[in-house]
Amino acid sequence: MAESDNGVRKSTAYPYSSGGWGSLKAVAGALAQEKVPLKEITVLLKQNKPDGFACVSCSWAKPADPHMFEFCESGAKATAWDLTAKRMTPQFFDLHTVTQLCAWHDHDLEEAGRLTAPLRYDPASDKYVGVSWEEAFEDIGRELRALDPGRVVFYASGRASLETSYMYQLFARMYGTNNLPDSSNMCHESTSVGLKEAIGAGVGTITLDDFEKTDLMFFFGQNVGTNSPRMLHQLQEARKRGVPIITFNPLREPGLLQFANPQSPVEMMTPAHTVISTQYHQLKTGGDTAAILGICKAVIHADDRAVERGEPRILDVAFIQEHTTGFEAFADYVRAASWDDIERVAGVSRADLEAAAEEYMRANAVIAHYGMGITQHRQGVQNVRMLCNLLFLRGNVGKPGAGPSPVRGHSNVQGQRTVGITEKPELAPLDKLASQFDFEPPREKGMNVVEAFEAMIDGKVSAVVNLGGNLVRSVPDRLRIEPAWRNLKLTVNVATKLNRSHLVHGEKSYILPCLSRIEIDMRESGEQAVSMEDSTGCIHGSRGVAEPASPDVRSEPYIVAQLAKHTLGEGSTVDWDRWCNDYALVREEIAKTYPETFHGLNERMWTPGGFPRDLPARERKWQTKSGKAEFKAPESIGEDPDMPERDSRSLRLMTLRSDSQFNTTIYSLEDRFRGIRGERMVILMCEADMAQHGLKKDDRVTLQTIADDGFQRRVAGLRIQPYDIPAGCIAGYYPECNPLLPLWHCAKESKVPGAKSIPVHIVEVNGTPREV
Incomplete structure (x- = not known):
């Protein structure tokens, strides 16, 4: 296998640099596929700019001094997806029943184009039919008023702006429920719990300035090349300063190996590139602790x-004595730990771990970046706490160039939590909301995503309102969830495009088409703007620049305001009509509710680079139970003590995304970084495991989850693809492999689905059953 400049092996599936001509070709292909007009392509020049719009893809930070092209391949694909010239009008639905559409591939459903008018499901014809906005709002409001608020779930995807999110949580609480699950429950809730316990804040502490001051960076379970490629600019600049980057990841991902900057003429016209990882350790899936x-x-x-x-x-x-508690107990645990056990569970040699430690001990300021490879495990919260333990040892929290850096997904998934989207009443300023809006908020805990679907299976949920997202497709145990979803009395979907959740409908179902953030939002008081929080806790303004897909689509704030107005009626003290016509009024209320972070929001949101949220941990002020940063010894070093591997033929499956995908949105069936073309029913497996299991390339297998709960979970037709992945570990795409993930197989404290470590057996090969 070829080696990079620093001796780190390249990927055989894609032995080139990330970025470069491959990225430009992919962007051009996406624009052509969506038939984006030439005049609309210039919209990309406004992406992630202070006077433009925040990317609708990932939440990576927006610099104060942006590049001319401040977008990445993934961001450009997301923009092309929203700017597509293709449309799904009511006439489209005249031609297709819901049953017929259910047979379409997920990619084809969204690729068919933008929704242009509100729709209501008609059971007599099995079709979605056009409906007026007023009729839709009146009927939804009437249905919600007739239901027990405790049986209604208000789900929020991570794209919704701060304004929309604040209105949405206020609507739900005025209605009478804290059932406010969101996409954080699916990915970084382990961060929200773990960091909150360890440092007193459920978010990371670094900003872009810290990249200029760091001496070392770790990466754990985060694939920057496909999930947040704009981050590669900061990594490249740090590497040019000689900053080491140490990566722990089961798969050898090209984005963490080397990068050719598409904005550098030298790197585009020569073989020049930047080596990203100076050490790359392929640990076993679940071996992070x-x-x-x-x-x-x-x-x-x-x-x-x-x-x-x-x-x-x-x-x-000095840091440990002044700022932490629990060190001695943690140190005793570490000293007693066996190197044999560590090497066996991690799948990394003692020598390699000591080499990483040597770099760590030489550095004065260290950043630890991580993603869902850390959080989506049964021990996900423990993994986060262990990263904090590592940083505490050398005082790497609350000083320049150092700190935990959870890399978020959706572009405002962190921000919506900041303004109250949470099922946990203790995390929302309920007393403040009560006095500000003269109502009594519910005080009982609401349901997170896993709890909501457990209740749905038990018949204890009557309705779901979806603010974006594709919840049915993204959740675990999909084959158990879909029948329960169909038993709901009401499903309401705010969306830009058709997806699977709209087709697996309740008794009554509505699709309410919304503007994309990229599009101009013109209301009675003039052109509107919104705000959002990036992964580094900085707040930015965003203003649409493209023409709307249809004159009959509405903004998310408008839709939420009208749903609230028609549901709450005279019982609400909020003038929802004024709010949805002037978002500045909403921002004024946000500032009243959260004065420490959002004072002067209307003016400060246009600060180049954004303004940082109030975060005491950055100043070594610890809002923990002890008032200090807290060490904590792990419960165990095994990934999943409740579900041990049962025999030598067991495999541990992790789900992952392709380079042509953002969450459940699939832009194409290509994954060039992993050498996959034209399909997604694929399992990546090392050649040693293939030999042990008697498999060869392109064999088709059926996987079955190892579980004793009375349910048989299988996915068939998965093609075997040789790949550089540790023995005993395999990988398959999300959401195709979601039926294998039990709903209860989630992080203990946070209930994040354990999608990165699912124990499975191969039960069929090329149609022939196999004993296990």
């Missing part, structure tokens, strides 16, 4: 030796 424990063990051992020899300490003793 063990790997981090090994680094901590090497650091504490080095410090113990320094004490014995009277040499300078390795640990930041």
Whole structure:
């Protein structure tokens, strides 16, 4: 296998740099596929600019001094997807029944174009039919008033702006429920719980400025090349300063190996590129706690030796003594840990972990980036706490160039939590909302995503309002969820395009088409703008620049306001009509509810680079139970002590996304980084496992989940593809493999679905059953 400049092996599936000509070709292909007019292509020049719109894809930070082309391949695809010239008018639905559309591939449903008018499901014809906005709002309001609020779920996808999210949570609470699950429940809730316990804030502490001051970066379970490619600019600049980057990831991902900047003439016209990872360790799926424990063990051992020899300490003793609690218990656990156990569970050698520790001990300021490879495990919260433990050892929180960096997905998934989208009443300013709007908010805990679907299966949910997203497709245990979803009395979907959740409908179902953030939002008081929070906790304004897909689509704030007005009626103290015609009024109320972060929001939202939210942990002020940053020893180093591997033929499946995908939106059936073309029913497996299981390339297998709960979970027709992945671990695409993920197989404290570690058996090969 070929090696990069620093000796780190390249990927054999895609032995080229990420970015470069491959990225430009992919962007051009996406624009052509969606038939985006030439005049609309110039919209890309306004993407992630202070006077333009925030990308509708990932939530990576927006710099104060942006590049001319401040968008990545993924962001350009997302923009092309929204700017498509294709339309799904009511006439389209005249030609297709819902039953027929259910047979379409997920890609084809969304690729058919933008929704242009509100629709209501008609059971007599099995079709969605056109309906007026007023009729839709009146009927939805009437249905919601007739239901028990405790049986209604208000789901929020991560794209909704701060204004929309604030209105949505206020609507739900005035209606009488804290059932406000969101996409954070599916991915970074382990962060929200783990960081909150460890440092007193459920978000990361770094900003873009920290990239200029860091001495070392770790990556755990985050594929920057496909999930947040604009971040590669900051990584490239850091590498040119000589900053090491140490990566722990089961798969060898090209985006973490080397990068050719499409905006650099030299790198585009020559073989020049930037090596990203200086160390790349392919740990076993679920081996994160063990790997981090090994680094901590090497650091504490080095410090113990320094004490014995009277040499300078390795640990930041002053930080530990002044700012932390629990160190001694953690250190005792680390000292007692067995290297044999660490190597076995992590799948990484002691020598490699000690090499990572050596770099860590040389650095004065360290950032730990991580993604869902850390959080989507049964021990997801523990993984987050272990990263904090590692950072605490050398004082790498609350100082320039250092800190935890959870890399979020959706473009405002973090921000909607900041303004009250949460099922946990203790995290929402209920007393403030009560006095501000003269009502009594519900105080009982609401349902998160997993709890909502558990209740739905038990017949305890009557309606779901979806603010964006494709919830039916994204959840675990889909084959159990879909029948329960069809039993709902009401499903309401706010969306730009048709997706699977609209077709698996309730007794009554509405599709309410909304503007994309890219589009001009003109209301009675003039052109409107919205705001959002990026992954680094900075708040930005966003203003649409493209013409709307249809004169009959409405903005998300308008739709939420009208749903609230028609449901709450005279019982609401909010003038919803004024709010949906002037979003500045909503921002004024946000500032009243959260004055520490949002004072002067209407003016400050246009600050180049955004303004940072109030985050005491950045100043080493710890809003934890103890008032200090808290070390915590792990419960165990095994990924899943409740579900151990049962025999030598068991495999651990992780789900992943392709480079032509954002969450459940699939832009094409290509995954060039992994050498996959034309399909997504694929399992990546190392050649050693293929030999052990008697498999060859292109064999078709059926996987079955190892579980003793009375349900048989299978996915058939998965093609075997050789890939560089640790033995005993396999990978398949999300959401195609979701039926294999039990609803209860989730992180213990956060209930994030354990999608990165699903124990499975191969039960069929090329149509022939196999004993396990």
